Amino acid sequence: MTLVKSSSAVRRSGLGKARGKGSAHDGAHHWIVQRVTAIALLFLMPWLAYTILQLFAASHHEAQAFFQQPLHAILGCFTLLAMFSHGALGIQVVIEDYITCKCSKLALLIGSKLACYAAAGVGIFYIVTIFLKG
């Protein structure tokens, strides 16, 4: 199959061009962000496990005191960012793979993205709020 150069300088095969299907030309970005957040989470997940242990035993005051330490407040924000961007990309692939109905697929894709970024935002807001109380 010969590669043809289209006007938008996008190289794809003649067959691919005729079918009009295939790459949406942003798959590499999805792939790279998924890996970068994965590497970040390699460092952040041990912190999260430690935090769960700390918070599990903590009273309300102790839990607030935990997030009033700058290190834990910062790591908490990083964890939320990495976790929800990684999760948003992951759940996107799961929805694309398993939901066949076009309408519910679109609704779930939009809904999952909104929910992920909203949750990350709310979480970071509360960490900052707790930190500023100290």
Next chain:
Amino acid sequence: MAKTPKKAAAKKKVASAGKSASNKAMATSSAPKQPVSRDGITHTAKMPELRERPLSPHLSAYNMLQFTSFTSIMHRFTGVVLLGGAFIFVAWLVLIGSTMHCYDCMHAMLHTSIGKAVLIAWVAAMAYHFCNGIRHLAWDAGKGFDLCTAKRSAALVLFSTILLTVLFAHFLLGGNLLLGGTL
């Protein structure tokens, strides 16, 4: 799909080979002089229709529940579970930032047997996704693809998951799991 008669004939030969195999057939027949294809299988310089082509995994013939495919399915499953857990973690943060009464309600709930079991299950999913994620990153770096290594790393992932989960449960239960403590 425009096809030359020769390609169509070649495709007829592998009609039972399924979609991906016929795609591969098209890809290899476009470059017949290349002895080794991208998947590392050495092809003899026979006519395209005489070649033994790899068959795609048929649903009826393919063992869906192999150890390696099980780890792959579990990676997805734990990923979805972890996203749910992430939302619960945010709720936890909200409760820490809210009044003492709300926090104490959740604290009491977490300290029931079910609460502890849910936390341990969440961390088990986390440990699995963490360990298998390292495996995936190694694959992304092009390492550990052969079947023997893949099976061994899958076993290592399961072992590490159990180890990390037991370790976490030990600390969660106040360091007395390994000394006969209960939920």
